[in-house]
Amino acid sequence: MTDSNTLDSLRADLDSLDEELIALLKKRFALVQKAALLKIENGEGAFSKAREQHVLEHVESCARDQGLPATLMRDVMLRILRESYKFAGEDEIIYPKCTKEHSPVVIVGGNGGMGRIFRRYFELSGYEVRAFGSKGWDNAETYLKDARIVIVSVPIDITCEVIKRLSPYLKAQHILCDFTSVKGPVVEAMLKYHKGTVLGLHPMFGPDVKNLVKQVIVSVPARNEEDSAFLIRQFEVWGAKIERCTAEEHDKAMSIIQALRHFSTYSYGHFLYKLNESIGTLYKLSSPIYRLELMMVGRLFAQDPRLYADIIMSSQSNLELIRKYVSALKEDLCTVEHGDIEEFIENFNKTLNYFGDFAHKALSDSGRALAKLQDERE
């Protein structure tokens, strides 16, 4: 056996090849950096969907030509692109500004997690930002006087109160926005206390987000929509995806996807605590899907309990929904207590019919996330 055919020498070859790979990626990021600068000169956004699609199709087709799995190259390239968007968001890079006006942005609660993210993005786009919290009210009049955009980014339970407190300083030119997770009463308060443009917003991500590319911001335009259109464009330039709906649509959906889901996760975790079965044993004996489900429960408890209490208990309609949910569980318990397999299958099929294509897409999409976790398993 020649030296080039021993396992050790093959492994050494693999190591040098991996170094070439890293050198190539370094070159790639340098090109991306150059492209990012050019895009700013051209006034283009950080993220181009068409370009991403081209890059992915290109590597998939080249992979197929070379007899490599297209899904591999797609996954690898998506991971590289994620980092590319991050590189384009480094401090020295400035995003194009979607308005010729020079008036400042005021963020009330701008030192909170969400406020800080948007503050940074506005600043990187050449806006002057004035942020103040509970201690800055003495200067509120001065801050707001010549501002154009006024964003309320404070905890949900004080949002309406803060809007009311702002009212003496609100002027016709202001675009008044909020970032809260409930839109009905908040948009109502904004319309009541401000006579100018009102735009409800709900960024659907946490303050730990790395950048805004592909992140959803729900927009609820409530008055003079055209006047705030440049602000929506600005979010899009940062890479965000805008979903426009009414306050009612938003709140109805959030009762389910926030309040109900959080309650159910909280309650499942709380029940595991009561059972007191070792998490280590459960995790060890789990398949990838159970491990992810356990993680989805566990991760809730690593976060702020107050935030979850506020979201769950923020409205009577949330409580009504949770009450209905618990009743529905009792009915389902009856089905399994009676060993009624027929009814179980009938309910199952009705639900499948309701989920429609989403069920199958969910199976394959979540499969890719599970594969990622499986890759990491030690």
Add this chain to the structure above:
Amino acid sequence: MTDSNTLDSLRADLDSLDEELIALLKKRFALVQKAALLKIENGEGAFSKAREQHVLEHVESCARDQGLPATLMRDVMLRILRESYKFAGEDEIIYPKCTKEHSPVVIVGGNGGMGRIFRRYFELSGYEVRAFGSKGWDNAETYLKDARIVIVSVPIDITCEVIKRLSPYLKAQHILCDFTSVKGPVVEAMLKYHKGTVLGLHPMFGPDVKNLVKQVIVSVPARNEEDSAFLIRQFEVWGAKIERCTAEEHDKAMSIIQALRHFSTYSYGHFLYKLNESIGTLYKLSSPIYRLELMMVGRLFAQDPRLYADIIMSSQSNLELIRKYVSALKEDLCTVEHGDIEEFIENFNKTLNYFGDFAHKALSDSGRALAKLQDERE
């Protein structure tokens, strides 16, 4: 502006660089293929944890040297390695066989999903495999006569019956195994109807698995453990991770991670059906974490209802657990109905304390799976 500095020319450069990347990966897989063949000659398994660790540490440290994010190279390399293990599992490759015996393996139910996977692995390792289903019983005696390993891989509700039916053909040399998700009664039946070696097994993955690398197989040795040790080694050679426990430990954990969790997911989906809120709207307005939660529910309904009914209703202790769970939910409903934030936070903190470090690890680990889904978002 020179040509080399226009966005179009930079993008063309990026495209050629991506082609170099693919060429390099093609070379990498060729080396991996060579290494896989050598490993078989040396009698080594498909997956070496130490080698994986080395490869990851090497790329992470090179990335840091080059000013690239180490996490990027870790993710990219894990994805490449996943494919490498798959390459090593192609049909022409043979795994080392962990026994010198030539006696065949019999798989009862070998044409089902799980049976087929193991059949293929045994065959790729040089075992003769005899698989039969409900129609093969006439030849059962011939199939089993000179076999060494006899695996029962049939639906849970008929497993004990099948074991009983096998009993006239079972001989002292047989290692009798099963693949069912309940171990207590099944292991008991195997001990009753077979006087030789008994090994309960529960592969913790679905029949859609690409390969066995890093997949968990729970092992419940019930008689003559040393006699079946070579079989456990065989699973490890295929890359599986063996978790050894008692039937009681296994069943207690499965009541929670299978029956309870499936019931809770089924019931949540069934409730969404009753609410009849558009899945499209819910999905569109969701953050990455809610999208994943919706997927975890939706994916259940793309699968076999009978399987879930069987798992949930397979034992009285499952029903007892689900009953307790529904009672616990009623208590939690009381807490939120009374707006008792203090109690909610107290329960939350007790649960966090129960989850311990897992909660924080779950937050970061699931964050990586979520980032993968976010990368894919269109």
